[in-house]
Each structure stands twice: as C-alpha cells, then as structure tokens.
Amino acid sequence: MTAPPGVLAGVDIGGTLTEVVLCAADLGVIxxxxxxxxxxxxxTAMVSAALDALRLLLDRTPGRLLGVGIGAAGVVDAPAGRILVASDSSFRGWAGFPVAAAVEEALGVPAYLDNDVNAFLRGEVARGAVVGERHVLGMTLGTGVGGALWLDGRLYDGPHGAAGEIGHVPGFGDLRCTCGGRGHLETLASGRSITARYAERTGRTTTARGVAEAAALGDPDAFAVYEASGTAVARAILVAAGLLDVTTFVIGGGVSRAxxxxxxxxxxxxxxxPPVSGRRIRVRPALLGGDAVxxxxxxxARAELGPVIRV
Incomplete structure (x- = not known):
C-alpha cells in the first residue's frame, strides 16, 4: 500500500487572524x-493558537508533515527564526520570540520564519500573479504599507534585512508617518492614511473599505483620496524602477481590494x-488573496527542504 504524500504547512500570523494552510508539494492548497x-x-499564546489550528488540519488530512513555514508581522531575523521588532500597540511579548524553534520543538519537523510581506511575495511568485518572474517588487497596502524585493529569482533581504521597504521611502509630502518620519508613502497609501485623509476632508470617520464604498457611490472626496493614493503608489513604483531596473510589480493587501x-x-x-529604461511597467493585483502569506x-519551507520534496 502506497503511503500518502507528504504535506507542507504555511502559517500567517497577523495582528487579527492567524491562517494556516496545508499544501501539496506543488503548493496547491489542500x-x-x-x-x-x-x-x-x-x-507563546500566538504560536500555540497556530499549532492548534495546524493540528486540526493534520487530523483531517492524510499525509506526513514535512515542514512548516511561518510568515509574521514585524522585523524578523529569518536565519535565526526569531522576531526582532514588533509593534507594541499590536503585539505583546512578540519581539525576541523564537518562533521557528518553538514550532520545531512542538512538531518535530523543520520550521522557517519570514516577514509577512516577504512571504506574500514568495506566494505570488510561486502560485500567484507573478509566477516565474525573475525580478519583482511586491507591495502590500494594508494598515501600513510593506514591500519586498525578488531579484534574480530569489528574495533579496539586503545587508540589514530591510530591502524593498517601499512604504517608508520619503518624498510624498510632509505628513507624519506612524514610524515617526515624514512624507513616507504610507502616509498616503495605507488603509490607516486613507481613513485619515477622508476624515480631514469630510469630518466623517469610517474604514478604508467605507471610503471605497463611498467612492463607488460617487462621493468626490472619497474618490479624491483613492486617486491620491494611486498616484503615490505609481510614484513609488517609478522610484523603484529607476533605482533597481525592476519593471514588474505585484500589489496586495486589504486596500488593493479597491x-x-x-x-x-x-x-x-x-x-x-515612463521609467528611464523605456521598458513597459507591469503592475498586477495579487491573485492569492488571504492565502498569499x-x-x-x-x-x-519547500525551498529549504529541497530534495525531500518531490513535486
């Protein structure tokens, strides 16, 4: 009797929800x-919640677990599998936590940690909007704005782990950013900034989705806020294209639903x-939705395990 094929687990630990998927060797979601x-x-509580969800999936899915990948918000030390920096307003006891080691100890299989935006880009390159692309900048427009860079067919972290962080590039006005700087892309293109800019124009408080719904109904203030956001995103794309000669971009996150x-x-x-290279820029909305990270x-995990995985 043939044993069932091995499976891979992917975990997305966000500030509100933790999603766990089981994937086949080709990364199709089971x-x-x-x-x-x-x-x-x-x-400890956050990792325990993820492990409980994963065990539930394993109980109802045949196959031996081969490895686990985790995408998490915050600045991470990917080789060490540890969270370096996380927002105190969103997370407690997260900075410094050895995520990969805790998962490995609980499950007895290799585990690997990535920043959530890096994981988003890996997902879109592997199974989403930019499959097979060699050079891509990924951008997530959510509560904040994140970025990740894929060069020569692999994720590029940079010497200090911050490559691709387009959300905190200045040159977008003089508004104060959540990081303490001024004029960052995040001040115009994040969900938080969209709600703030709309409130400034109208005195009404709502969500970014609420602003999008108002724009769809013809509200000129709501439309203007999204127009400014789109213009800022395009300017950031042009900066990246000029500096890196990258001309393929994938945009995800909650704001990108609009x-x-x-x-x-x-x-x-x-x-x-147009960029100085004269090449056509391709901007693609993400395809994987909530599964991307x-x-x-x-x-x-599949890449790290290498020969163990047979597609």
Whole structure:
C-alpha cells in the first residue's frame, strides 16, 4: 500500500487572524483554517493558537508533515527564526520570540520564519500573479504599507534585512508617518492614511473599505483620496524602477481590494512618467488573496527542504 504524500504547512500570523494552510508539494492548497490571533497574550499564546489550528488540519488530512513555514508581522531575523521588532500597540511579548524553534520543538519537523510581506511575495511568485518572474517588487497596502524585493529569482533581504521597504521611502509630502518620519508613502497609501485623509476632508470617520464604498457611490472626496493614493503608489513604483531596473510589480493587501479605484491614477501616472529604461511597467493585483502569506511561507519551507520534496 502506497503511503500518502507528504504535506507542507504555511502559517500567517497577523495582528487579527492567524491562517494556516496545508499544501501539496506543488503548493496547491489542500485545506485551510483560521483562528483569532491572541496578539496581546504573548508569543507563546500566538504560536500555540497556530499549532492548534495546524493540528486540526493534520487530523483531517492524510499525509506526513514535512515542514512548516511561518510568515509574521514585524522585523524578523529569518536565519535565526526569531522576531526582532514588533509593534507594541499590536503585539505583546512578540519581539525576541523564537518562533521557528518553538514550532520545531512542538512538531518535530523543520520550521522557517519570514516577514509577512516577504512571504506574500514568495506566494505570488510561486502560485500567484507573478509566477516565474525573475525580478519583482511586491507591495502590500494594508494598515501600513510593506514591500519586498525578488531579484534574480530569489528574495533579496539586503545587508540589514530591510530591502524593498517601499512604504517608508520619503518624498510624498510632509505628513507624519506612524514610524515617526515624514512624507513616507504610507502616509498616503495605507488603509490607516486613507481613513485619515477622508476624515480631514469630510469630518466623517469610517474604514478604508467605507471610503471605497463611498467612492463607488460617487462621493468626490472619497474618490479624491483613492486617486491620491494611486498616484503615490505609481510614484513609488517609478522610484523603484529607476533605482533597481525592476519593471514588474505585484500589489496586495486589504486596500488593493479597491483596485478599480486605485488603478486609473496608477496607470495615468505611469503613462505620463515612463521609467528611464523605456521598458513597459507591469503592475498586477495579487491573485492569492488571504492565502498569499501562508502559501509563500510554505514555499520557503519547500525551498529549504529541497530534495525531500518531490513535486
């Protein structure tokens, strides 16, 4: 009797939800499960919640677990599998936590940690909007703005682990950013900034989704906020294209669900200011949705395990 094939697990530990997926060797999702993230209860509680979800999936899915990839918010030391820096307002007891070691000890299989935006880009390259691309910049427009860089067919972290962090590039006005700087892309293109800019114009407080719904109904203030956001994203794309000669971009995150509102100003700006290379810039909305980080984390595990995995 042939044994069932091995499976890979991918975990996305976000500030609100933790999603776990089981993947086949080709990274196709077999099953998924999401649980609330106990972000204010510390690293042990967060990893325990992820492990409970993973065990539930393993109980109902045949196959031997080969390895686990984890994508997590914050600055991470990927080789050490440890969180370096995390927002105190979103997480408690997360900075310094040895995530990979805790998962390995609990499950007895190799585990690998990535920053969540890096994992998002891995996922979109492996199974999403930019499959097979050699050079890509990934951007996530969520509560904040994150970025990751794929060069010569592999993730490029940079010498200090911050390569691709387009959200905190200055030159976008003078508004104060959540990081303490001024004029960063995040002040115009994040969900938090969209709600703030709309409130400044109208005196009304809502969510980024609420602003998008208002724009779709013809609210000129809501439309203007999204137009400014799209223009800022396009300018950041042009900066990256000029510095890195990268001309393929994938955009994800919650704000990107309103791509129909962002795209016109993105396209208009890119048409008016083509990159110095003269090459056409391709901007693609992400395809994997909420699975992107978890699938990307699983792809990291697959790459690290190498010969153990047969596609």
């Amino acid at each position: 099953d998924r499960f999401a649980v609330p993230t106990p972000a204010h209860e510390g690293g 791509w129909a509102l962002l795209e016109p100003s993105v396209r208009h700006t890119l048409t008016d200011e 978890a699938v990307g984390a699983a792809s990291r």
